[in-house]
Amino acid sequence: GAVVSQHPSWVICKSGTSVKIECRSLDFQATTMFWYRQFPKQSLMLMATSNEGSKATYEQGVEKDKFLINHASLTLSTLTVTSAHPEDSSFYICSARATYTLLDEQYFGPGTRLTVT
Amino acid sequence: DAKTTQPNSMESNEEEPVHLPCNHSTISGTDYIHWYRQLPSQGPEYVIHGLTSNVNNRMASLAIAEDRKSSTLILHRATLRDAAVYYCILRGEYNFNKFYFGSGTKLNVKP
Numbered sequence: 001g002a003v004v005s006q007h008p009s010w011v012i013c014k015s016g017t018s019v020k021i022e023c024r025s026l027d028f029q030a031t032t033m034f035w036y037r038q039f040p041k042q043s044l045m046l047m048a049t050s051n052e053g054s055k056a057t058y059e060q061g062v063e064k065d066k067f068l069i070n071h072a073s074l075t076l077s078t079l080t081v082t083s084a085h086p087e088d089s090s091f092y093i094c095s096a097r098a099t100y101t102l103l104d105e106q107y108f109g110p111g112t113r114l115t116v117t
Numbered sequence: 118d119a120k121t122t123q124p125n126s127m128e129s130n131e132e133e134p135v136h137l138p139c140n141h142s143t144i145s146g147t148d149y150i151h152w153y154r155q156l157p158s159q160g161p162e163y164v165i166h167g168l169t170s171n172v173n174n175r176m177a178s179l180a181i182a183e184d185r186k187s188s189t190l191i192l193h194r195a196t197l198r199d200a201a202v203y204y205c206i207l208r209g210e211y212n213f214n215k216f217y218f219g220s221g222t223k224l225n226v227k228p
Contacts, residue, residue, distance in 0.1 A: 004160075034215065043204070044161070044218040093160045097214060106216060108153075108160035 002028050004096050006109035013084055013116055020080045021112045023094030029074035030096035034106065035067070038091040050077045084116045121205045126223040129195045137190040137222050139205030144185050149208045151216070152179065152190045154201040161204065164190065200226045 003026040013019045023033055031052050036044040048058045048069050056069035066088075068080040077096075081088055091113055095106040122140040129135040141150065149168050153161040165172055165179045167188075172179040178191040192199055204221040208214055 006160075032214070036218075043220050044155075044216075046215055046217060049215060091158070095160070095216075105163055105166075106214075107163065111158065111160045113158070 002026075002096070002098050002105070002107040004094065004107045004109040006092075006094060006112050008112060009110065010113040011115070013114070015085055015116055016083055018080055018082045019084055019114060020078055021092055021094075021114070023077045023079070023096070023109055025075045025096040025098075025107070028096070028098050030077075030098065031074060032097040033071060033077040034095045034097070035069060035077075035079050036093045036095070038093060038111075044093060047079075081114065084114070086116045089114055089116045120217075121207060121219045123203070123205055123219060123222045125220065126225065128225045128227060129192075131197060131226055131228050132194050135192040135195045135199070135224065135226075137192075137203050137205075137224065138187065139189070140187045141205070141207055142186045144207055145209060147209060150179070150181060150185075150188050151206045151208050152177070152203060153206065154199075154203045155221070156201045164203070166208075195224075195226045197226050197228060200224055 005024045007022045033050040035047045038044045046059050047062045048056045050056045050069045050071040052071045052074050058064045071077040091111050093111045095108040097106050151166040152164040155161045165177050167179045180189045202221040202223050204218050206216050
């Protein structure tokens, strides 16, 4: 099946610094990737849709200047959390939409645990 | 966005069938019904999806009501590895195929 990886799997950073999270589709091309955030004991919340070669579209309430998304190739999207604060500590999950089959499924990465101290 | 309603939690015995319900009374005609599950500290995993007809795959079966306002995910023989949060999600063509997750059902499987 289609595999999506994320790097790093966990990261600890100091308040005020920026952190970049990578999302890669390993064995398929993904024109669309999605970024989610999940707080403890809560569900996934869609943050933004990342389209290869164009600007990302953000969900209401998500600060685009704080969460920078770049989708430079058909297999890579990055999320940069700028000027991170403790309240940004969360589990960040990406997914990639596979359009090469009739299933048109989303495949999720394993997630990145961000802790801001 | 069409919403889904699921019980917060369910419990099952190992090797018994499990029926996980989902209500989606505001579903539109083009919305697909997707099921994903999430183990602790992992990304969601695809389980099954369908549009109108019942669907079967190696993991589960999906039974869709005739009016499509509800569906049921069926695990034929629950194992301890099936303990997870199960999400029922509607995917619509008119919202660019985005997934909006509800609260899901936490399935506990007892040995």
